[in-house]
Amino acid sequence: DAEITQSPRHKITETGRQVTLACHQTWNHNNMFWYRQDLGHGLRLIHYSYGVQDTNKGEVSDGYSVSRSNTEDLPLTLESAASSQTSVYFCASNLAGKGGHNEQFFGPGTRLTVL
Amino acid sequence: GQNIDQPTEMTATEGAIVQINCTYQTSGFNGLFWYQQHAGEAPTFLSYNVLDGLEEKGRFSSFLSRSKGYSYLLLKELQMKDSASYLCAAMDSNYQLIWGAGTKLIIKP
Numbered sequence: 001d002a003e004i005t006q007s008p009r010h011k012i013t014e015t016g017r018q019v020t021l022a023c024h025q026t027w028n029h030n031n032m033f034w035y036r037q038d039l040g041h042g043l044r045l046i047h048y049s050y051g052v053q054d055t056n057k058g059e060v061s062d063g064y065s066v067s068r069s070n071t072e073d074l075p076l077t078l079e080s081a082a083s084s085q086t087s088v089y090f091c092a093s094n095l096a097g098k099g100g101h102n103e104q105f106f107g108p109g110t111r112l113t114v115l
Numbered sequence: 116g117q118n119i120d121q122p123t124e125m126t127a128t129e130g131a132i133v134q135i136n137c138t139y140q141t142s143g144f145n146g147l148f149w150y151q152q153h154a155g156e157a158p159t160f161l162s163y164n165v166l167d168g169l170e171e172k173g174r175f176s177s178f179l180s181r182s183k184g185y186s187y188l189l190l191k192e193l194q195m196k197d198s199a200s201y202l203c204a205a206m207d208s209n210y211q212l213i214w215g216a217g218t219k220l221i222i223k224p
Contacts, residue, residue, distance in 0.1 A: 040216055041216055042119060042202070042204075042213070042214030042215050042216045042217065043158070043202070043204075043212075043214040044214070045211065045212070048211075058211075090157060090158070103148065103160035103163060104160070104212070105160075106157035106158050106159070107157060108156070108157050109156075109157055
């Protein structure tokens with residue numbers, strides 16, 4: 001069965017360290033997204049990609065970067081982790097094509113704590 | 116600015132009906148999504164509305180009024196497993212999803 005996975009599921013790191021969160025999907029979806037979810041806030045878009053070699057900034061992109069070298073993976077890198085980046089991170093994907101009934105499928109999430 | 120409003124928390128009784136409201140303001144509009152999220156889990160898709168009216172899918176129905184910027188999710192014959200957060204998201208003119216903070220639904224026996 002097709003799926004979307006994230007690793008690690010839990011991560012504790014220190015301020016200033018570089019951290020990479022992995023996202024892998026076997027849906028063969030062109031579109032992939034990274035969100036963060038914090039109490040009292042809706043899901044907030046960090047970065048997204050519409051295909052290989054395409055990346056775009058979302059609402060809260062400062063301090064984060066992504067790269068898309070193949071269809072299946074969109075790793076999220078925190079260049080220098082800050083305590084404000086403590087959050088739950090979700091990766092999602094959906095079919096190519098803008099709009100329409102293209103619901104996003106979410107990975108299980110990564111809980112990141114920055115001390 | 117773009118904004119989604121939904122109640123923070125609601126309580127209902129097993130077997131009853133509950134309506135979760137959502138109002139939205141977006142730059143352009145390309146549809147309204149509802150997702151369910153159990154504690155500690157990923158959001159899962161429930162419904163999508165782009166035209167005015169009611170869409171029924173089993174025990175769950177979703178309604179949209181584009182002129183009022185308003186949607187609701189109706190859950191019938193509530194079961195304990197329906198205890199979860201319900202997320203409303205509107206798609207803007209750039210086909211990006213703007214998410215509400217979610218409504219935590221507590222079901223009591």
